[in-house]
Amino acid sequence: MKKVLSLFAMVLLLIGVLAACGPDAKKDASSEPKKDGTEASGGMPAKPEKLVVWEDQKKAGWLKQAAADFEKENGIKIEYKDIEMATKQREQLRLDGPTGKGPDVVTLPHDQIGQLAVEGLLAPIKVDQKVLDTFTESSIKSQTYEGQLYGLPKSTETPVLIYNKKLVQDVPATMEDLYAKSKELTKGDQYGFLALFDNFYFAHAVIGGMGGYVFGEKDGKMDPTDIGLNNEGAVKGAEFIQKWYKEGLFPKGIIGENGGSALDGLFTEGKVAYVMNGPWAFGPYKDAKVDIGVAPLPKFADGTPMKTFSGVKGWNISAFSKNKEWATKFVEYVTSEKVAKERYKQTFEIPPVKSLMEDPIIKDNPEAKAVAEQSAYSVPMPNIPEMGQVWQGMADNLQTLVTGKAEPKPALDAAVKRIKSDIEAAGSGAK
Numbered sequence: 001m002k003k004v005l006s007l008f009a010m011v012l013l014l015i016g017v018l019a020a021c022g023p024d025a026k027k028d029a030s031s032e033p034k035k036d037g038t039e040a041s042g043g044m045p046a047k048p049e050k051l052v053v054w055e056d057q058k059k060a061g062w063l064k065q066a067a068a069d070f071e072k073e074n075g076i077k078i079e080y081k082d083i084e085m086a087t088k089q090r091e092q093l094r095l096d097g098p099t100g101k102g103p104d105v106v107t108l109p110h111d112q113i114g115q116l117a118v119e120g121l122l123a124p125i126k127v128d129q130k131v132l133d134t135f136t137e138s139s140i141k142s143q144t145y146e147g148q149l150y151g152l153p154k155s156t157e158t159p160v161l162i163y164n165k166k167l168v169q170d171v172p173a174t175m176e177d178l179y180a181k182s183k184e185l186t187k188g189d190q191y192g193f194l195a196l197f198d199n200f201y202f203a204h205a206v207i208g209g210m211g212g213y214v215f216g217e218k219d220g221k222m223d224p225t226d227i228g229l230n231n232e233g234a235v236k237g238a239e240f241i242q243k244w245y246k247e248g249l250f251p252k253g254i255i256g257e258n259g260g261s262a263l264d265g266l267f268t269e270g271k272v273a274y275v276m277n278g279p280w281a282f283g284p285y286k287d288a289k290v291d292i293g294v295a296p297l298p299k300f301a302d303g304t305p306m307k308t309f310s311g312v313k314g315w316n317i318s319a320f321s322k323n324k325e326w327a328t329k330f331v332e333y334v335t336s337e338k339v340a341k342e343r344y345k346q347t348f349e350i351p352p353v354k355s356l357m358e359d360p361i362i363k364d365n366p367e368a369k370a371v372a373e374q375s376a377y378s379v380p381m382p383n384i385p386e387m388g389q390v391w392q393g394m395a396d397n398l399q400t401l402v403t404g405k406a407e408p409k410p411a412l413d414a415a416v417k418r419i420k421s422d423i424e425a426a427g428s429g430a431k
Contacts, residue, residue, distance in 0.1 A: 041206075043154070049076070056085035060080055085313065121320070127152070127328065143316075145383055152331050154315055156375055157278050164274075166291055175299065186248070229412055229416050294370040393416075
Protein backbone atom coordinates (compact mmCIF):
# COMPACT_ATOMS: atom_id res chain seq x y z
CA MET A 1 0.00 0.00 0.00
CA LYS A 2 2.84 2.37 0.91
CA LYS A 3 4.46 1.63 -2.47
CA VAL A 4 1.21 2.58 -4.23
CA LEU A 5 0.98 5.86 -2.30
CA SER A 6 4.64 6.59 -2.98
CA LEU A 7 4.12 5.95 -6.70
CA PHE A 8 1.03 8.20 -6.68
CA ALA A 9 3.03 10.98 -5.00
CA MET A 10 5.73 10.73 -7.65
CA VAL A 11 3.12 11.04 -10.38
CA LEU A 12 1.73 14.18 -8.73
CA LEU A 13 5.24 15.62 -8.46
CA LEU A 14 5.90 14.90 -12.13
CA ILE A 15 2.62 16.61 -13.10
CA GLY A 16 3.67 19.63 -11.06
CA VAL A 17 7.03 19.82 -12.84
CA LEU A 18 5.36 19.58 -16.26
CA ALA A 19 2.87 22.26 -15.25
CA ALA A 20 5.75 24.55 -14.38
CA CYS A 21 6.90 24.19 -17.96
CA GLY A 22 3.37 24.75 -19.33
CA PRO A 23 1.68 27.79 -20.83
CA ASP A 24 1.80 29.93 -17.67
CA ALA A 25 5.50 29.37 -17.29
CA LYS A 26 6.06 30.31 -20.91
CA LYS A 27 4.04 33.47 -20.36
CA ASP A 28 6.27 34.48 -17.47
CA ALA A 29 9.43 33.70 -19.41
CA SER A 30 8.29 35.72 -22.39
CA SER A 31 8.26 38.90 -20.34
CA GLU A 32 12.04 38.76 -20.25
CA PRO A 33 13.84 40.58 -23.07
CA LYS A 34 14.84 38.29 -25.91
CA LYS A 35 18.42 38.06 -27.08
CA ASP A 36 17.53 40.09 -30.17
CA GLY A 37 16.56 43.00 -27.94
CA THR A 38 12.79 42.68 -28.23
CA GLU A 39 10.19 42.06 -25.60
CA ALA A 40 7.47 39.63 -26.59
CA SER A 41 5.12 41.11 -23.98
CA GLY A 42 2.98 43.68 -25.80
CA GLY A 43 5.09 43.25 -28.93
CA MET A 44 7.20 46.34 -28.12
CA PRO A 45 10.95 46.38 -28.71
CA ALA A 46 13.34 47.14 -25.90
CA LYS A 47 13.36 50.82 -24.98
CA PRO A 48 15.94 53.04 -26.62
CA GLU A 49 17.84 55.53 -24.50
CA LYS A 50 16.42 58.42 -26.49
CA LEU A 51 14.28 59.51 -29.42
CA VAL A 52 15.30 62.41 -31.66
CA VAL A 53 12.41 64.71 -32.58
CA TRP A 54 12.38 67.62 -35.03
CA GLU A 55 9.83 70.39 -34.48
CA ASP A 56 9.30 73.49 -36.64
CA GLN A 57 11.52 76.50 -36.03
CA LYS A 58 10.52 78.76 -33.12
CA LYS A 59 7.80 76.28 -32.14
CA ALA A 60 9.65 73.87 -29.86
CA GLY A 61 9.12 75.62 -26.53
CA TRP A 62 6.12 73.49 -25.57
CA LEU A 63 8.20 70.33 -25.99
CA LYS A 64 10.23 70.95 -22.84
CA GLN A 65 7.42 69.87 -20.54
CA ALA A 66 5.98 67.28 -22.93
CA ALA A 67 9.39 65.63 -23.32
CA ALA A 68 9.92 65.56 -19.56
CA ASP A 69 6.50 63.99 -18.99
CA PHE A 70 7.06 61.38 -21.69
CA GLU A 71 10.46 60.47 -20.24
CA LYS A 72 8.99 60.17 -16.75
CA GLU A 73 6.22 57.90 -18.01
CA ASN A 74 8.27 55.77 -20.42
CA GLY A 75 11.90 56.08 -19.37
CA ILE A 76 12.96 57.39 -22.77
CA LYS A 77 14.72 60.74 -23.18
CA ILE A 78 13.43 63.07 -25.91
CA GLU A 79 16.11 65.06 -27.71
CA TYR A 80 14.39 67.75 -29.72
CA LYS A 81 15.53 70.34 -32.23
CA ASP A 82 13.74 73.13 -34.05
CA ILE A 83 14.32 73.06 -37.81
CA GLU A 84 12.35 74.97 -40.44
CA MET A 85 9.56 72.70 -41.57
CA ALA A 86 8.55 73.68 -45.11
CA THR A 87 11.85 72.80 -46.82
CA LYS A 88 14.77 72.24 -44.44
CA GLN A 89 13.45 69.20 -42.57
CA ARG A 90 12.81 67.42 -45.85
CA GLU A 91 16.25 68.30 -47.20
CA GLN A 92 18.00 67.42 -43.94
CA LEU A 93 16.18 64.09 -43.69
CA ARG A 94 17.45 63.15 -47.15
CA LEU A 95 21.00 63.85 -45.99
CA ASP A 96 20.99 62.64 -42.38
CA GLY A 97 18.58 59.72 -42.60
CA PRO A 98 20.80 57.28 -44.55
CA THR A 99 23.81 58.06 -42.32
CA GLY A 100 22.00 57.02 -39.15
CA LYS A 101 22.33 60.51 -37.69
CA GLY A 102 18.82 61.60 -38.56
CA PRO A 103 15.70 61.94 -36.41
CA ASP A 104 13.15 59.38 -35.32
CA VAL A 105 10.26 61.85 -35.63
CA VAL A 106 9.82 64.76 -38.04
CA THR A 107 7.04 67.26 -38.69
CA LEU A 108 6.00 67.95 -42.28
CA PRO A 109 3.33 69.68 -44.36
CA HIS A 110 1.00 66.92 -45.50
CA ASP A 111 1.43 67.65 -49.22
CA GLN A 112 5.05 66.40 -48.96
CA ILE A 113 4.08 62.97 -47.65
CA GLY A 114 3.54 61.25 -51.00
CA GLN A 115 6.85 62.33 -52.47
CA LEU A 116 8.85 61.44 -49.36
CA ALA A 117 7.09 58.09 -49.07
CA VAL A 118 7.98 57.31 -52.68
CA GLU A 119 11.59 58.28 -51.93
CA GLY A 120 11.58 55.80 -49.05
CA LEU A 121 12.17 58.45 -46.39
CA LEU A 122 9.00 57.91 -44.33
CA ALA A 123 7.73 54.81 -42.58
CA PRO A 124 4.03 53.89 -42.50
CA ILE A 125 2.60 53.61 -39.00
CA LYS A 126 -0.11 51.57 -37.32
CA VAL A 127 -2.35 52.86 -34.53
CA ASP A 128 -5.62 51.69 -33.03
CA GLN A 129 -8.85 52.82 -34.64
CA LYS A 130 -9.82 54.53 -31.37
CA VAL A 131 -6.80 56.79 -31.83
CA LEU A 132 -7.77 57.64 -35.41
CA ASP A 133 -11.30 58.41 -34.31
CA THR A 134 -10.09 61.28 -32.13
CA PHE A 135 -9.14 63.32 -35.21
CA THR A 136 -11.20 64.93 -37.96
CA GLU A 137 -11.66 62.70 -40.99
CA SER A 138 -9.99 65.13 -43.41
CA SER A 139 -6.89 65.46 -41.22
CA ILE A 140 -6.39 61.69 -41.14
CA LYS A 141 -6.93 61.57 -44.89
CA SER A 142 -4.16 64.13 -45.29
CA GLN A 143 -1.72 61.76 -43.57
CA THR A 144 -2.67 58.83 -45.79
CA TYR A 145 -0.95 57.92 -49.05
CA GLU A 146 -1.72 54.89 -51.22
CA GLY A 147 -3.92 53.51 -48.47
CA GLN A 148 -1.23 53.65 -45.79
CA LEU A 149 -1.08 55.97 -42.78
CA TYR A 150 2.19 57.90 -42.54
CA GLY A 151 1.59 60.06 -39.49
CA LEU A 152 -0.84 61.70 -37.11
CA PRO A 153 -2.00 65.32 -37.54
CA LYS A 154 -0.82 68.01 -35.17
CA SER A 155 -2.40 71.17 -36.63
CA THR A 156 -4.58 72.42 -39.43
CA GLU A 157 -4.81 75.77 -41.18
CA THR A 158 -6.76 77.31 -44.01
CA PRO A 159 -7.29 80.86 -45.34
CA VAL A 160 -10.04 82.98 -43.80
CA LEU A 161 -11.38 86.54 -44.08
CA ILE A 162 -9.46 89.06 -41.96
CA TYR A 163 -10.74 92.60 -41.61
CA ASN A 164 -9.67 95.90 -40.06
CA LYS A 165 -12.26 96.83 -37.43
CA LYS A 166 -11.28 100.47 -37.71
CA LEU A 167 -12.49 100.51 -41.31
CA VAL A 168 -15.41 98.05 -41.28
CA GLN A 169 -17.46 96.34 -38.60
CA ASP A 170 -19.40 93.68 -40.48
CA VAL A 171 -18.73 90.75 -42.79
CA PRO A 172 -20.53 90.63 -46.16
CA ALA A 173 -22.93 87.69 -46.40
CA THR A 174 -21.73 86.49 -49.81
CA MET A 175 -18.72 86.82 -52.10
CA GLU A 176 -20.92 88.80 -54.45
CA ASP A 177 -21.72 91.19 -51.58
CA LEU A 178 -18.01 91.43 -50.81
CA TYR A 179 -17.42 92.34 -54.46
CA ALA A 180 -20.04 95.10 -54.28
CA LYS A 181 -18.63 96.35 -50.96
CA SER A 182 -15.14 96.37 -52.42
CA LYS A 183 -16.27 98.51 -55.36
CA GLU A 184 -17.75 100.93 -52.86
CA LEU A 185 -14.61 101.13 -50.70
CA THR A 186 -11.91 101.12 -53.41
CA LYS A 187 -10.86 104.71 -53.99
CA GLY A 188 -7.39 106.03 -54.70
CA ASP A 189 -4.95 104.05 -52.57
CA GLN A 190 -7.70 102.52 -50.44
CA TYR A 191 -9.02 99.05 -51.23
CA GLY A 192 -12.02 97.05 -50.14
CA PHE A 193 -10.71 93.48 -50.45
CA LEU A 194 -7.41 91.91 -51.50
CA ALA A 195 -6.38 88.33 -52.14
CA LEU A 196 -3.46 86.60 -53.82
CA PHE A 197 -5.58 85.09 -56.57
CA ASP A 198 -2.59 84.62 -58.86
CA ASN A 199 -1.34 82.10 -56.28
CA PHE A 200 -3.11 78.77 -56.75
CA TYR A 201 -3.12 78.08 -53.00
CA PHE A 202 -5.58 80.98 -52.62
CA ALA A 203 -7.20 80.80 -56.06
CA HIS A 204 -8.35 77.24 -55.42
CA ALA A 205 -10.97 78.61 -53.01
CA VAL A 206 -12.79 80.16 -55.98
CA ILE A 207 -11.93 77.60 -58.65
CA GLY A 208 -12.72 74.66 -56.37
CA GLY A 209 -15.79 76.36 -54.97
CA MET A 210 -17.27 76.69 -58.44
CA GLY A 211 -16.59 73.09 -59.42
CA GLY A 212 -12.97 72.75 -60.48
CA TYR A 213 -10.72 70.14 -58.91
CA VAL A 214 -7.07 69.18 -58.99
CA PHE A 215 -7.23 65.39 -59.31
CA GLY A 216 -10.20 63.07 -59.58
CA GLU A 217 -10.40 59.77 -57.74
CA LYS A 218 -10.23 56.21 -59.01
CA ASP A 219 -10.58 53.12 -56.85
CA GLY A 220 -10.40 55.29 -53.74
CA LYS A 221 -7.12 56.93 -54.77
CA MET A 222 -6.23 60.21 -56.45
CA ASP A 223 -5.96 59.85 -60.21
CA PRO A 224 -3.28 62.17 -61.66
CA THR A 225 -4.57 61.50 -65.18
CA ASP A 226 -7.89 63.16 -64.27
CA ILE A 227 -7.25 66.89 -63.90
CA GLY A 228 -10.30 69.13 -63.47
CA LEU A 229 -8.69 72.55 -63.55
CA ASN A 230 -10.12 73.60 -66.89
CA ASN A 231 -13.65 72.20 -66.60
CA GLU A 232 -16.75 74.40 -66.74
CA GLY A 233 -16.70 75.18 -63.03
CA ALA A 234 -13.00 76.05 -63.04
CA VAL A 235 -13.54 78.46 -65.94
CA LYS A 236 -16.36 80.19 -64.04
CA GLY A 237 -14.03 80.52 -61.09
CA ALA A 238 -11.33 82.04 -63.29
CA GLU A 239 -13.86 84.53 -64.66
CA PHE A 240 -14.78 85.57 -61.12
CA ILE A 241 -11.09 86.03 -60.27
CA GLN A 242 -10.32 87.99 -63.42
CA LYS A 243 -12.94 90.68 -62.86
CA TRP A 244 -11.30 91.91 -59.64
CA TYR A 245 -8.20 92.76 -61.66
CA LYS A 246 -10.01 94.03 -64.76
CA GLU A 247 -12.00 96.51 -62.73
CA GLY A 248 -9.02 97.83 -60.81
CA LEU A 249 -10.14 96.44 -57.46
CA PHE A 250 -6.70 94.87 -56.94
CA PRO A 251 -3.49 96.91 -57.33
CA LYS A 252 -0.87 95.65 -59.77
CA GLY A 253 1.68 95.25 -57.00
CA ILE A 254 0.12 92.16 -55.44
CA ILE A 255 1.08 89.86 -58.31
CA GLY A 256 4.01 87.46 -58.23
CA GLU A 257 6.61 86.65 -55.59
CA ASN A 258 6.29 89.99 -53.81
CA GLY A 259 2.50 89.89 -53.76
CA GLY A 260 2.25 88.62 -50.20
CA SER A 261 4.45 91.30 -48.68
CA ALA A 262 2.66 93.98 -50.72
CA LEU A 263 -0.75 92.78 -49.50
CA ASP A 264 0.43 92.65 -45.89
CA GLY A 265 1.96 96.10 -46.18
CA LEU A 266 -1.25 97.68 -47.47
CA PHE A 267 -3.33 95.99 -44.77
CA THR A 268 -1.06 96.95 -41.88
CA GLU A 269 -0.96 100.53 -43.19
CA GLY A 270 -4.74 100.68 -42.87
CA LYS A 271 -5.34 100.86 -46.61
CA VAL A 272 -7.41 97.66 -46.98
CA ALA A 273 -10.66 96.71 -45.27
CA TYR A 274 -10.67 92.95 -45.93
CA VAL A 275 -7.99 90.45 -46.91
CA MET A 276 -7.94 86.73 -47.52
CA ASN A 277 -5.08 85.25 -45.54
CA GLY A 278 -4.19 82.44 -43.18
CA PRO A 279 -3.80 82.20 -39.39
CA TRP A 280 -0.05 82.73 -39.75
CA ALA A 281 -0.91 86.41 -40.41
CA PHE A 282 -2.80 86.99 -37.14
CA GLY A 283 0.32 87.63 -35.06
CA PRO A 284 2.09 90.00 -37.46
CA TYR A 285 -1.12 92.00 -38.02
CA LYS A 286 -1.64 92.37 -34.27
CA ASP A 287 2.02 93.31 -33.82
CA ALA A 288 1.40 96.09 -36.34
CA LYS A 289 -1.36 97.36 -34.03
CA VAL A 290 -4.22 96.49 -36.38
CA ASP A 291 -7.46 95.68 -34.57
CA ILE A 292 -8.43 92.63 -36.60
CA GLY A 293 -11.63 90.68 -36.91
CA VAL A 294 -11.64 87.18 -38.36
CA ALA A 295 -14.45 85.22 -40.01
CA PRO A 296 -14.95 82.31 -42.40
CA LEU A 297 -14.88 83.40 -46.03
CA PRO A 298 -18.31 84.41 -47.35
CA LYS A 299 -20.14 81.82 -49.44
CA PHE A 300 -21.27 82.42 -53.00
CA ALA A 301 -24.80 83.69 -53.57
CA ASP A 302 -26.12 80.17 -54.22
CA GLY A 303 -24.84 79.00 -50.83
CA THR A 304 -21.75 77.23 -52.15
CA PRO A 305 -18.76 77.79 -49.85
CA MET A 306 -15.32 78.94 -50.89
CA LYS A 307 -13.43 75.65 -51.05
CA THR A 308 -10.11 76.64 -49.55
CA PHE A 309 -7.09 74.39 -49.42
CA SER A 310 -6.35 73.11 -45.96
CA GLY A 311 -2.83 72.44 -44.88
CA VAL A 312 -2.28 69.83 -42.21
CA LYS A 313 1.00 69.57 -40.37
CA GLY A 314 1.70 66.14 -39.01
CA TRP A 315 4.14 64.09 -36.99
CA ASN A 316 5.85 61.50 -39.17
CA ILE A 317 8.34 58.68 -38.59
CA SER A 318 11.65 58.48 -40.42
CA ALA A 319 12.10 55.28 -42.40
CA PHE A 320 15.65 55.19 -41.03
CA SER A 321 14.59 55.20 -37.38
CA LYS A 322 15.58 52.08 -35.46
CA ASN A 323 12.87 52.82 -32.91
CA LYS A 324 9.73 53.08 -35.04
CA GLU A 325 7.35 51.53 -32.49
CA TRP A 326 8.47 53.84 -29.69
CA ALA A 327 8.50 56.80 -32.08
CA THR A 328 4.89 55.96 -32.94
CA LYS A 329 4.07 55.84 -29.23
CA PHE A 330 5.57 59.31 -28.86
CA VAL A 331 3.52 60.60 -31.81
CA GLU A 332 0.36 59.22 -30.22
CA TYR A 333 1.33 60.94 -26.98
CA VAL A 334 1.95 64.41 -28.43
CA THR A 335 -1.25 64.34 -30.48
CA SER A 336 -3.38 63.32 -27.49
CA GLU A 337 -6.00 65.80 -26.34
CA LYS A 338 -4.09 66.95 -23.26
CA VAL A 339 -0.73 67.56 -24.96
CA ALA A 340 -2.29 68.98 -28.15
CA LYS A 341 -4.16 71.51 -26.03
CA GLU A 342 -0.97 72.62 -24.32
CA ARG A 343 0.76 72.98 -27.68
CA TYR A 344 -2.12 75.12 -28.96
CA LYS A 345 -1.78 77.45 -25.96
CA GLN A 346 1.81 78.19 -26.94
CA THR A 347 1.72 78.07 -30.75
CA PHE A 348 -1.93 78.96 -31.52
CA GLU A 349 -1.89 76.29 -34.22
CA ILE A 350 -5.25 74.53 -34.18
CA PRO A 351 -5.09 70.77 -33.53
CA PRO A 352 -7.67 68.80 -35.58
CA VAL A 353 -8.74 66.88 -32.48
CA LYS A 354 -12.52 66.59 -32.45
CA SER A 355 -12.95 67.17 -28.74
CA LEU A 356 -10.79 70.30 -28.83
CA MET A 357 -12.86 71.81 -31.64
CA GLU A 358 -15.66 72.05 -29.07
CA ASP A 359 -13.38 73.12 -26.23
CA PRO A 360 -13.93 76.72 -25.05
CA ILE A 361 -10.25 77.43 -25.68
CA ILE A 362 -11.01 77.20 -29.42
CA LYS A 363 -14.80 77.53 -29.58
CA ASP A 364 -14.79 80.82 -27.64
CA ASN A 365 -11.80 82.24 -29.54
CA PRO A 366 -13.20 84.06 -32.60
CA GLU A 367 -10.01 83.64 -34.60
CA ALA A 368 -9.63 79.93 -33.93
CA LYS A 369 -13.36 79.43 -34.39
CA ALA A 370 -13.25 81.07 -37.84
CA VAL A 371 -10.40 78.80 -38.95
CA ALA A 372 -12.21 75.74 -37.60
CA GLU A 373 -15.45 76.70 -39.38
CA GLN A 374 -13.71 77.39 -42.69
CA SER A 375 -11.80 74.13 -42.34
CA ALA A 376 -15.12 72.31 -42.51
CA TYR A 377 -15.44 73.51 -46.13
CA SER A 378 -11.80 73.03 -47.05
CA VAL A 379 -10.10 70.21 -48.92
CA PRO A 380 -6.62 68.92 -48.05
CA MET A 381 -4.01 69.76 -50.64
CA PRO A 382 -3.32 66.59 -52.63
CA ASN A 383 -0.35 64.75 -51.15
CA ILE A 384 0.61 62.61 -54.14
CA PRO A 385 3.95 63.35 -55.84
CA GLU A 386 2.23 64.71 -58.96
CA MET A 387 1.02 67.71 -56.97
CA GLY A 388 4.53 69.07 -57.24
CA GLN A 389 3.92 69.70 -60.94
CA VAL A 390 0.63 71.56 -60.37
CA TRP A 391 1.84 74.64 -58.52
CA GLN A 392 4.06 76.21 -61.17
CA GLY A 393 1.79 75.43 -64.10
CA MET A 394 -1.14 77.07 -62.35
CA ALA A 395 0.90 80.02 -61.08
CA ASP A 396 2.28 80.91 -64.51
CA ASN A 397 -1.09 80.77 -66.21
CA LEU A 398 -3.02 82.46 -63.43
CA GLN A 399 -0.62 85.35 -63.88
CA THR A 400 -1.41 85.56 -67.58
CA LEU A 401 -5.08 85.61 -66.57
CA VAL A 402 -4.87 88.38 -63.97
CA THR A 403 -2.59 90.56 -66.10
CA GLY A 404 -5.05 90.39 -68.99
CA LYS A 405 -2.72 88.46 -71.30
CA ALA A 406 -5.13 85.53 -71.59
CA GLU A 407 -8.83 84.85 -71.14
CA PRO A 408 -10.02 82.29 -68.56
CA LYS A 409 -10.57 79.25 -70.79
CA PRO A 410 -7.30 79.50 -72.77
CA ALA A 411 -5.35 80.25 -69.59
CA LEU A 412 -6.66 77.16 -67.81
CA ASP A 413 -6.28 74.97 -70.90
CA ALA A 414 -2.63 76.03 -71.07
CA ALA A 415 -2.19 75.34 -67.35
CA VAL A 416 -3.56 71.80 -67.61
CA LYS A 417 -1.47 71.08 -70.71
CA ARG A 418 1.63 72.28 -68.85
CA ILE A 419 0.80 70.22 -65.76
CA LYS A 420 0.29 67.03 -67.76
CA SER A 421 3.52 67.61 -69.65
CA ASP A 422 5.46 68.24 -66.44
CA ILE A 423 4.01 65.14 -64.79
CA GLU A 424 5.00 63.03 -67.75
CA ALA A 425 8.48 64.54 -67.82
CA ALA A 426 8.92 63.85 -64.13
CA GLY A 427 7.99 60.23 -64.70
CA SER A 428 5.24 60.47 -62.11
CA GLY A 429 2.84 58.22 -63.94
CA ALA A 430 0.52 60.31 -66.10
CA LYS A 431 0.71 59.51 -69.78
